[in-house]
Amino acid sequence: MKRKQLKGIGKIGLFFLVATVLAFALINFLEEPFDVQKWRDEPLERYEMVDDLIESQILIGKPKNEVLKILGQPDSRFSENKDAIIYAIGDPPSFFASQKEYLLVVFKNQKVDKVTLASE
16 A cells, blocks of 8 residues: 555656756746847747846946837836836746736936846
């Protein structure tokens, strides 16, 4: 009896291991390097590039007018504030319903201080 239980537990563990590996592979497959043209042309696919945009820190230290040249106009659903702008990034495929995320660009002394994801 114990042997059957152990085999069942092993199968369940293997299933979760395979599911986890597939999920990480899918996430990594969906990530792309930041591309200005794609960012502007395909706003619903921005989630594919947002991690690279944040991690590369290419916006850090840039004034607002340069950010607007690179990323285009911010999401119009949010009021434009002097200290922060927000961009919609689309919805990545997910196994679970998740909160909507946005790219948040925060300015300090007229230059980009922080680039991060924000949730609704």
